[in-house]
Amino acid sequence: MARSTHLGDLEELTLLAALRLGPDAHGGAVRDELKREAGRSVSVSTVYVTLMRLEEKGYVRSELGRPEAVRGGKARRLFAVSPEGVAALEAQRDVRAHLWEGVDLEGDARA
Amino acid sequence: MPEPRRPAARRGPDGSGPDGPPQWAIRLAGWRLPEEVADAVVGDLEEEYRSRVRPEQGRSRADLWFWWRAVTVRRGALRRAAARLRATRPTWERNRPHRAALDPDPWSRIVPLRDVSYALRRLSRSPGFTAVAILSLALGIGANTAMFSVVNAVLLRGTPAAEPHRMVEVYTSEADGFAYSTTSYPDYVDLRGGTEVFESVVATRSAIARVERDGRAEVAMGELVSWDYFQTLGLDMALGRPFLEEEDRTPGTHPVVVLGHRFWTEQYGADPGVLGRTLHLNGRPFTVVGVAPETYRSSFSVLVSSFFAPHMMANEIMAGSDLDQLGRRGSRSLFVKARLRPGVAVAQADAAVEALSRGLAEEYPDTNTERIMSVLPSSDVAVHPLVDRALVPVAGLLLGVVGLVLLIACANLASFLLARAEDRRKEIAVRLALGAGRTALMRQLLVETVLLASLGGAVGVVVAGWTLDLVMAFQPPIPVPLALDIGLDGTVLAFTAGVSLLAGLAFGLVPALQATDPDVAPTLKNEGIGAGRSGRPRLRNALVVSQVAFSFVLLIGAGLFVRSLQKAQAIDPGFYTGPAALVWPMPELSGYETREEQGQLMRLLEEGFREHPLIDQVARTDRVPLGAAIQTERFLLPGVPSTKPDGDHDIDNAVVAPGYFETMEVDIVRGRAFADTDRLGDPVAIVSEAFVQRYYPGRDVLGMTLGRPGRDGGHRIVGVARDTKVRTLGEEPRPYVYVASREGFVVDMQFVVRGRASAPELLAAAREVLDSVDPDLVLLEAKTMNEHLAIMLFPPRMAALLLSVFGGLALALSAIGIYGVVSYAVSRRTRELGIRMSLGATARDVVVMAVGGGMRLVAVGGAIGVVLAGGVTWALARFLYGISSTDVLTFVAIPVLLTGVALLAAFVPARRASAVDPVRALRSE
16 A cells, blocks of 8 residues: 655644754754744654654655764764655645635635 | 752763763653664753753753653654554664664674573573573583593593694504504614604603602602603793703713693692702602693693603612613613604605614514514504504594484474474564564574573583583593593583584574564464464474484493493403402502512511401412403413414413412312412412413323523423403403412512401401501502402493483483473364364373374384484494394383383373363364
8 A cells, every 4th residue: 555645734844844954853953943933842752753754754864873972872863854855845835835826815805 | 049859879870971861761761662763762852851951940840851751752653653664664773773882892783682681581481491491402512512521632632742743653563563562762762863854753651650748658640751852842841941961861860850730730839939849759859840831741641740750760760660671672661752854754754764673673683573663643643553443433432422412402402492483473473564574583583592502501511510520430440540631621612612503503593494484474364373384393293203213222322231231240250259458569669679678578468468357368469350451471382383483472471479369269170279389499380271272272281381482491380270351351261371479579469358348348457457567658559359340340331321321311302302292282282182072082082192193203213213223233232242232132121111201201291181171272262
């Protein structure tokens, strides 16, 4: 069974946050970014579940960074958005843009 | 603000640092998470924790927050996500934290500790299985290690030397053709200067001396060696220096000694200050100049020499027993070793020494006719060419026997692991279905089996130590104080490690391959349970069949040797074997230097024995038959031609004093026994019946004179004695000549005393007498008659004991195997048995059926065993006394024994089948 290529709301935001963060995208940073820039407050666990789901779909790849003392000697797992991930984001944006095209908020509201 | 409530010591011993979150919370979180993301998640939490710690608030709020996160971390969701990722992205699993970067232990990369601890947990969960598995292997490996140690010590180790390929042994042939005998000192000197093929030539002979230290005297074994002995071998002294050339040039002038390494360690506590001290050998002071290399034990691999002295001190150390051996060309007791010049081939050296010895034969025809020297590479000689010929088959037999035991043990384990793998199929199928890697599973199974094998090997080394102690307790009862050096050395440990690893891989691989068969669907659907796939039970059955066959062979061997021992013990040696004590004093080692003094001592001792209230009879002789030593004398027999150049015959003989025939209960069938007057008159002799049979059948030998080559006169025959066994229990009657001991010709004599007391009491009485005459008298031997007879019974007794032990071991291991198979079959057929019982089968029918399944395998194994045993036992024939290798009793008794044990092993688990409750059996699954 082919897996869904659909991007959920949180998945889309997470992907965008990871793109913004670039090479520093790890769970904690993504979480902070989501809170600061999108006003979405989620737990670290949720960020990871989301990232892993994205990885399963092939939209991000992860690798381990260096162990750091500030993390109790533990390594970061760094996530990078794959070309497929970028494509999925663009497709999502195009769908929305397409849908927005036929929308006249002011006209509708008045009508 | 208040101090942090939590003491800093509560956390941070392992890297979280003094400002990290609570240690237990970290553990909790880490434990709850899938390991691939545990570090990432917990690390992120720790980073955030640090940003939350406010210096003015202390850390209690942050701690609380962290605990909350640890508890509420979304365990289920993360685990599900991780499992899906594992299944869809095989490479993702590799992407787990690089523990090696934190942990310097490189092992964790090769064998992840996770696998080891998992295997340990699994093994400890079924302690019964684990114990049986480890014990089986330990017994197999232990037996192998012990026997390999013995063989290694005797046959494989050899004398150490630098550039060993250039070392050769030089032997002188006997006149009668045996090629590998010892060499005389004068011949050795001629050899040393007489060829160009050797870089150097050295000689050694063993010597026994009384060593005094701190007022205690003991008999020790040492060697007389050439001054450049250790230099030629290319070995460095452990301490001090080797001998100097001038110390081995003139007889008796340089009393210097080199200590054996073990003697130095044990007697002097490896004290480096030993150099320059004095050691008394046979009462003479010797100066210690060095300590021999640790690797050098003695010129014979199983012995350990305590001291070394130059040949020139031979007459001082050998005392009266072999006077002037340095000067006599006919006195051959040296073992000669030589180092080839670079580029010289062994064949070249052989030709050179042969030419040299032919020259010596022409020059000294009296002593050297037909004495040809030859060369063998040292690497081809283990102990001595003659001894090797006898030892190699024995060693082969022993290793074969313990090899079979190990095979049986391994079959047991393979069988167990197969059954276990079967039980785990479902678990493994689930894990495979969830995306576990096949290699990871294989690795885990292999880790488990290798772990079992290593534990078995480790326990096996302990078992081997015990076995070796047992074997060492059976030191051959010979008079030389042996310092056998058999230990579990590095080679042996490597061998064990190899065996256990091979065993682990061999019996771990098959189950592992089968268990990870990727066809998981039928297992998950419960197919294959009950009916089973025919392949696997067949493999287990084959294992049991082979176990039974191998045990059968071993038991037949054991049975043959036990029967042979019985036969040997029943043989009548032809002389008195009741309670008696044998004592062998050594006057020349005890300060009695002249023949007069020695003769006086022997008379005093004999009188003392006769006066003791417990002692009735005393015999004095230089040889009690059936001892370890073979003793012959050259006699000229009137009218009997000989092939030897001097026309003489080598005949077994003994020198005996009057009273011998009465004490030893050897009947005189014609003529008379020796009388006291024979001590002084003309030399007289008594011959055995076999002597008459062989050389003078149907003739009267009384009054005939036995000549001696190179001497005038001879021994007049005054009587004929009944035959006794002389060299071995199994021999045909052997010609034997008793010569009367005479005044003034003292030889080494031992006493046999009898009386109205047990042998140990007689031995104590004899010691009392010895002490009353001279408390410092050195004894070569003091033993009971039974201990003496044990010399000849030693090989059959040893063989019977070892084979019985190993045969019993094999039987026990096979019984475990049979038990396992039957018990497993019963547990798998519970449903079928339930159906049968509900259809009217009785408990008895069910038991008979289960036992019958096991016994079918035993029958097949037994049949194969009979064929194998028939093929193998002919090789044992040469070791057996008085029975044939197809001894009927053995071939009847052993199958009965095996069948009985097998029935029991099958019956115990089969009984459980009868307890099956049909209703429950049908409901299950």
